[in-house]
């Protein structure tokens with residue numbers, strides 16, 4: 325499907341929102357405004373945005389510990405996210421979940437996930453709902469290369485095939501699970517080959533190229549929505565930063581880090597759309613300015629916002645009604 | 648003897664046991680770190696640095712990274728233990744045992760008994776535990792009650808650097824499976840730790856502070872908080888005894904009953920939701936076997952029956968504090 329100018333603007337806005345949001349998270353973390361730890365999505369923007377671009381609010385995604393980008397790509401409110409990450413009462417989960425547990429049921433976002441391999445089985449269930457209710461919708465499970473080695477992932481892949489559900493498994497291969505290389509931890513010659521051996525198609529896509537990811541996702545959607553069962557993508561990405569904000573990364577050479585930055589998906593998108601005279605630099609700069617203002621407002625509001633009140637919130641929502 | 652942190656004590660225990668016994672191996676996610684990366688391999692040594700330097704000292708046949716596959720890590724460690732190795736398997740955060748709990752409670756814990764005493768499973772599962780790090784619901788639990796409830800497992804919760812080293816050496820030399828819960832909150836705690844190897848036996852409580860008025864039982868990261876409460880009580884001339892059982896299984900029941908016989912009042916502090924906790928367990932023990940010693944109802948200071956919340960305001964209210972322990976002790980003391 326051809327993308328209109330508005331579509332292209334939406335894609336860039338989404339990718340740049342992730343970029344600006346995560347860079348702000350880095351800054352706020354350094355300033356002590358973000359408790360705990362944060363895994364940012366910098367470098368992988370094109371993967372999440374390409375996958376989510378043609379999903380509606382009632383298509384579902386399940387995410388990972390590196391979930392901010394998936395949330396933004398799925399349309400979760402940036403201010404609600406920032407407040408959540410800062411542990412504030414106005415956060416999207418009331419400050420109870422934090423960075424690794426952002427969820428928004430209204431946006432089909434079934435949660436970031438702090439358990440590696442937590443999302444794939446959940447996505448199979450969400451896809452089962454779509455199949456049984458004949459909604460024509462899909463459920464996507466984002467996983468990393470590291471998560472591709474988890475037993476829960478293997479079980480989910482197999483069960484999705486057996487049940488024939490519209491699940492799409494997206495493996496974002498950024499080359500590392502924490503500090504250990506995927507080439508070491510994935511025993512099979514290729515991640516995608518192993519996924520295919522479960523009995524579903526798996527495409528390998530350049531995860532730094534929004535257009536390539538979106539097109540592959542189009543084929544996945546076509547397949548899943550037409551009752552042909554699950555589909556998988558391996559999006560090959562670069563992780564710009566360490567595993568978490570503050571990771572000194574002695575296990576990566578400066579040269580590798582520079583190469584990762586050189587493959588940046590955002591300038592690449594810009595060059596493609598301006599080169600083809602679809603959008604101008606001014607169009608894109610205007611988007612950046614707008615987004616930066618939104619992120620700025622979210623961060624400033626986040627720092628000023630109150631934390632939840634233990635007397636009211638600590639024991640609330642364990643069950644529907646806490647006695 | 649020299650001053651070391653809790654973290655250093657753990658590292659030293661493993662290093663010395665690996666030097667002593669070639670059957671001891673270390674496996675887990677990023678226990679070496681950096682395998683097949685572009686930079687320096689082996690430089691990570693677990694996410695808090697507990698296994699730092701071991702890969703470089705002992706090499707890839709003794710210290711190895713695994714894929715993110717907890718069921719296989721724990722199951723393989725169990726199989727290796729059954730057949731002659733003495734593995735130390737790491738679960739990065741104890742919360743992740745959910746992924747591999749079958750291997751722990753149906754397999755490893757039961758081998759010896761199910762096999763009629765023919766098998767030995769000399770295995771240590773090290774895992775970091777505890778809240779207070781703003782690490783949210785899936786990286787902050789303690790889960791010791793879950794393990795303690797399983798016959799066949801031994802469960803260790805060291806509260807200081809000296810115990811961390813001695814209990815870990817005991818765990819490595821023990822022929823039963825041991826769950827060793829490293830208290831995240833205490834990694835930076837310093838104390839006197841002998842340079843040579845030594846053991847702290849399981850099932851022997853430490854009297855962390857003597858007193859005659861009220862007994863405070865606490866485990867792991869709650870021990871320093873109980874000691875702080877005892878200190879505050881002492882300002883008013885109230886003598887609290889702080890008892891640290893060190894292991895929840897085996898549990899030094901005699902030490903608890905003897906202390907309550909002396910003081911007549913009991914507060915149990917437990918970093919856990921209250922249902923099926925050590926607080927409930929020990930209250931049950933004393934109600935059953937120490938009833939005549941009691942001069943006041945038993946007080947339990949626990950977390951609420953909730954997951955661990957992320958927001959600092961909520962997490963601070965979630966954890967037992969020394970102020971809450973002190974208040975419970977005062978309530979027990981005021982009862983007549």
Ligand SMILES: Cc1ncc(C[n+]2csc(CCOP(=O)(O)OP(=O)(O)O)c2C)c(N)n1
Pocket residue numbers: 388389390438439440441467468469470471472498500501502567676715717739743746
């Ligand atoms: C069950 C479980 N095991 C281990 C971890 C610790 N952990 C968090 S992220 C991570 C690496 C995940 O790698 P990958 O799936 O490639 O995702 P990436 O971080 O590269 O986005 C690990 C080991 C965890 N959170 N859950």
Ligand SMILES: [Mg+2]
Pocket residue numbers: 468469470496497498499500501502
């Ligand atoms: Mg990865």
